[in-house]
Amino acid sequence: MSHGSAASQTPRCVRTLLADDSTEFLDAARRFLRTQPVDIVGEAHTGLATLSLLQALSPDLLLLDLEMPELDGLTVLRIMKAQPNPPRVIVVTLHDQDEYRAAAIEAGADGFVAKRELTTALAPMLRQLFGLP
Amino acid sequence: MGDGKISRAGRPGRFRVAAGGRPAAQGDRGWSWNRASILVALLGILVASCIGADLAPVSTAWAANPSPPRRVLALFPSEPADPITVLLEQGFRDTLQGSDERPPPEVYAEHLNMARLPELALQREQLDWLRRKYADRPPDAVVAFGTSTARLMGTLQEPLFPGAVSVFAALDPLLFRDLALPPDSDALWVHHDVGGTLSAALRLQPSARRALLVAGSAEFDQAMLAHAREEVAPYAGRVSIEEVTGLALDALVQRMAALPPETVVIFLSVNRDGAGVPLPVGEALRRVVAAASAPVYTNTETAVGSGVVGGAVTSYARVGDAAARAVLRRLADPGATPVTRAQAPAPKLVFDWRQLQRWDLHERRLPPAAEVRFKSPSLWDQYRWYVIGTLLVIGTQSLLLAVLLVERKRRRRAQTALKERQDELVRVNVELRGRTREVEARNAQVRTLAGKLITAQEQERAQIARELHDEVGQSLTIVKLSVDTMRSTDDPASLQEMIDESSTLAGRALDQVRDLSLLLRPSLLDHLGLEAALRWLVNSQANRVGYRATFMTDHVKPPPPQDVAITCYRIAQEALTNVARHASARNVEVELRAADGYLRLMICDDGVGFDLPTMQARARDGGSMGLLSLEERARLVNGHLAIESAPGKGTMLTLSLPYVCDVSATGDPAASAARVSEFRDPSPALSADWAPSIRPTRARGAVISGRCCSTPGGALRVIARRQAALSGILPIARRAPVARLGDRCQGRRDVSMCAYLVLRWDSVHVTRIGCVSDSQVRADVVGG
Numbered sequence: 001m002s003h004g005s006a007a008s009q010t011p012r013c014v015r016t017l018l019a020d021d022s023t024e025f026l027d028a029a030r031r032f033l034r035t036q037p038v039d040i041v042g043e044a045h046t047g048l049a050t051l052s053l054l055q056a057l058s059p060d061l062l063l064l065d066l067e068m069p070e071l072d073g074l075t076v077l078r079i080m081k082a083q084p085n086p087p088r089v090i091v092v093t094l095h096d097q098d099e100y101r102a103a104a105i106e107a108g109a110d111g112f113v114a115k116r117e118l119t120t121a122l123a124p125m126l127r128q129l130f131g132l133p
Numbered sequence: 134m135g136d137g138k139i140s141r142a143g144r145p146g147r148f149r150v151a152a153g154g155r156p157a158a159q160g161d162r163g164w165s166w167n168r169a170s171i172l173v174a175l176l177g178i179l180v181a182s183c184i185g186a187d188l189a190p191v192s193t194a195w196a197a198n199p200s201p202p203r204r205v206l207a208l209f210p211s212e213p214a215d216p217i218t219v220l221l222e223q224g225f226r227d228t229l230q231g232s233d234e235r236p237p238p239e240v241y242a243e244h245l246n247m248a249r250l251p252e253l254a255l256q257r258e259q260l261d262w263l264r265r266k267y268a269d270r271p272p273d274a275v276v277a278f279g280t281s282t283a284r285l286m287g288t289l290q291e292p293l294f295p296g297a298v299s300v301f302a303a304l305d306p307l308l309f310r311d312l313a314l315p316p317d318s319d320a321l322w323v324h325h326d327v328g329g330t331l332s333a334a335l336r337l338q339p340s341a342r343r344a345l346l347v348a349g350s351a352e353f354d355q356a357m358l359a360h361a362r363e364e365v366a367p368y369a370g371r372v373s374i375e376e377v378t379g380l381a382l383d384a385l386v387q388r389m390a391a392l393p394p395e396t397v398v399i400f401l402s403v404n405r406d407g408a409g410v411p412l413p414v415g416e417a418l419r420r421v422v423a424a425a426s427a428p429v430y431t432n433t434e435t436a437v438g439s440g441v442v443g444g445a446v447t448s449y450a451r452v453g454d455a456a457a458r459a460v461l462r463r464l465a466d467p468g469a470t471p472v473t474r475a476q477a478p479a480p481k482l483v484f485d486w487r488q489l490q491r492w493d494l495h496e497r498r499l500p501p502a503a504e505v506r507f508k509s510p511s512l513w514d515q516y517r518w519y520v521i522g523t524l525l526v527i528g529t530q531s532l533l534l535a536v537l538l539v540e541r542k543r544r545r546r547a548q549t550a551l552k553e554r555q556d557e558l559v560r561v562n563v564e565l566r567g568r569t570r571e572v573e574a575r576n577a578q579v580r581t582l583a584g585k586l587i588t589a590q591e592q593e594r595a596q597i598a599r600e601l602h603d604e605v606g607q608s609l610t611i612v613k614l615s616v617d618t619m620r621s622t623d624d625p626a627s628l629q630e631m632i633d634e635s636s637t638l639a640g641r642a643l644d645q646v647r648d649l650s651l652l653l654r655p656s657l658l659d660h661l662g663l664e665a666a667l668r669w670l671v672n673s674q675a676n677r678v679g680y681r682a683t684f685m686t687d688h689v690k691p692p693p694p695q696d697v698a699i700t701c702y703r704i705a706q707e708a709l710t711n712v713a714r715h716a717s718a719r720n721v722e723v724e725l726r727a728a729d730g731y732l733r734l735m736i737c738d739d740g741v742g743f744d745l746p747t748m749q750a751r752a753r754d755g756g757s758m759g760l761l762s763l764e765e766r767a768r769l770v771n772g773h774l775a776i777e778s779a780p781g782k783g784t785m786l787t788l789s790l791p792y793v794c795d796v797s798a799t800g801d802p803a804a805s806a807a808r809v810s811e812f813r814d815p816s817p818a819l820s821a822d823w824a825p826s827i828r829p830t831r832a833r834g835a836v837i838s839g840r841c842c843s844t845p846g847g848a849l850r851v852i853a854r855r856q857a858a859l860s861g862i863l864p865i866a867r868r869a870p871v872a873r874l875g876d877r878c879q880g881r882r883d884v885s886m887c888a889y890l891v892l893r894w895d896s897v898h899v900t901r902i903g904c905v906s907d908s909q910v911r912a913d914v915v916g917g
Contacts, residue, residue, distance in 0.1 A: 099668060
């Protein structure tokens with residue numbers, strides 16, 4: 001999947017992989033994401049599991065937490081972005097400092113959303129990234 | 134004196150043995166040459182007088198003995214002090230006294246002084262007087278010494294003492310050819326060994342070419358010359374024999390003075406010179422030896438010492454000895470046959486050491502039996518024991534002195550060393566005391582600091598607990614109350630109000646929790662590193678306090694170790710808190726740089742500053758712990774903290790922390806790729822685009838990410854350095870800490886595995902990565 005194809009063909013649902021070590025947050029996020037035009041294809045709780053699922057599932061979007069066991073989010077981000085045809089990545093984290101945002105963007109993230117602002121900030125970002133209505 | 138008689142010269146002590154006046158002793162020097170001999174002679178006389186005077190009672194004592202001692206009467210022609218008489222009597226007495234006969238024979242010596250009584254009638258009266266003298270104790274043996282005594286005895290019509298054994302000794306054959314002795318008498322002759330004298334002279338003078346025989350014109354002189362002529366005949370082939378006779382004394386002396394050195398002069402006898410002038414005893418010899426330009430030899434024992442070199446002389450002691458032996462033999466066996474031509478005693482080789490020196494004749498050329506007289510002892514001989522003793526004393530003293538000096542030097546050295554040791558000890562002691570005081574002061578500081586830290590920790594916990602309880606707890610309580618209320622509320626307006634209020638309160642609680650969390654441990658430090666954390670700290674502090682802040686860094690890579698990073702962060706946090714509380718600064722600059730193995734943090738402000746010595750004194754006394762705690766933190770990671778400040782001048786804090794910059798884990802993808810490619814496995818099976826990446830993690834590990842494909846049995850070789858050394862082969866999907874098989878690799882016959890290999894050991898710096906296999910290997914690495 002390329003950026004070009006994503007812009008030209010508007011998918012009905014964005015195939016999304018969730019990566020977060022907090023099951024409570026994953027539950028809450030899943031509930032919220034039902035209201036969004038995304039299809040959750042998998043969930044990972046560790047960095048390495050995220051890498052494996054990325055290879056296995058080839059999702060369109062990865063919602064990636066920064067703090068995870070085995071590999072932290074920024075490392076996962078760097079590794080996967082070094083591979084050919086990486087998915088879009090939105091970093092979703094508790095840390096809302098600007099330093100985190102800058103680090104994520106530098107590592108290759110396509111978007112940065114603080115968890116406390118997920119319900120308000122994600123939708124505009126999805127629209128911007130995937131041309132959703 | 135008359136021919137053929139032992140006669141006296143004009144003066145006492147001078148005598149001649151033979152007719153013709155051959156001198157036996159020459160002048161006064163003849164008397165003085167040998168004091169030892171004179172002493173011995175005097176002793177002999179003393180002994181003789183003692184015997185003569187005192188033996189009577191002894192013989193009386195022996196008279197009672199059934200075997201009385203034999204009496205031997207010795208008649209000498211001259212006086213007792215005559216040198217030849219002394220020698221004769223000594224040899225005679227010694228042999229008789231030392232004989233085996235018991236009791237020993239009694240010896241009576243009578244000296245006829247015939248030179249003083251030349252008239253025959255007077256001499257015979259002496260004999261008559263002797264008859265009367267010994268009438269009551271007639272001798273058993275009578276020994277007549279000398280030619281003149283024998284001639285006198287020959288004039289007697291009847292024996293002097295009938296029945297007594299008669300022995301004639303020291304008879305000169307040159308004078309007695311026609312002498313008739315009593316038929317039952319022993320006759321002992323002397324021999325003039327001129328041949329032996331010449332032989333000895335030629336040994337001393339091997340280069341001698343001629344020998345002179347010096348003789349006078351008297352009858353004895355000529356007899357002696359004739360005898361000598363026979364004696365030296367065997368040497369005629371070796372040297373030319375020349376006779377010097379018939380010369381007046383002056384002419385003789387002149388002749389002697391003009392001799393070539395290779396000449397041997399044998400002085401025979403000159404009792405009368407060629408002019409017919411009779412000469413005193415020894416006169417001719419004295420003048421000849423004084424004038425001679427060549428060594429002069431003789432065969433008369435008593436002449437040795439008067440200037441002659443020496444020669445084979447007649448030993449009168451041996452003559453006396455021979456006479457004594459003849460007496461003993463006859464006494465032991467009265468019927469024994471008399472010996473009328475006894476062989477003369479062997480001559481004796483006697484030389485004058487002074488003359489040997491004078492003529493430069495080598496003593497070592499003499500026969501071993503030769504006797505050398507007048508050998509003046511050398512200084513060494515004289516003072517040998519003094520010299521040895523003195524040298525021994527000096528040597529011993531020197532040795533003692535040397536030992537003492539060495540000991541003194543050793544003692545001084547030891548004293549010096551001791552002094553140095555003592556000084557060193559004193560110095561060390563002083564130093565130790567200083568160190569001890571420092572340590573004690575430091576311990577006190579540390580104790581104070583520990584106490585303060587505990588207090589501060591408790592205060593901080595109390596504050597956190599209060600904030601959690603009063604602030605966060607309060608907010609969450611209100612949210613729960615609102616949510617609970619929502620369940621039973623139908624009014625949409627109230628519901629919306631409660632929802633808004635809950636969201637606001639939850640957001641505030643989130644802010645408070647985040648602030649608390651950041652206070653306790655900034656997550657930025659763990660996730661984004663020191664630079665990001667410091668930047669956030671500086672900016673957030675500046676926003677809160679209101680000064681203008683600048684943060685400068687040159688992107689420290691690789692990230693410093695965790696302990697260094699947290700120390701640096703905490704010190705910056707404490708310093709900025711102090712700036713906020715006390716400095717009233719308008720501008721604050723923070724700079725972070727890495728250089729020369731040190732991580733340096735500098736914080737400057739333009740605030741009010743403070744008096745540093747006062748502050749340090751307060752810190753030492755425990756009044757202010759801020760400064761001390763900063764220093765302690767720095768010291769814990771071997772760092773150093775410097776503070777410059779003065780009232781009104783602001784403050785500058787410089788922190789230096791040891792920091793080893795390791796380029797092998799810089800995290801720079803380009804650098805890593807370049808480095809890894811250097812170690813690319815040369816296996817042709819590797820794909821050309823093999824470019825594993827090595828990226829450092831914040832935990833000081835390294836992540837090697839990539840996709841490795843290998844046939845079964847292949848392995849990913851990771852050569853890593855962990856502090857000192859770590860290397861090994863990590864089989865893919867087995868021992869690798871984390872490895873996952875990738876879908877894309879499955880289904881291909883030549884590929885069995887695909888792995889992300891993640892190494893996360895602390896302090897691991899991967900320096901090489903490659904694939905090894907005994908079969909097909911292909912690998913590539915993807916990474917960020």
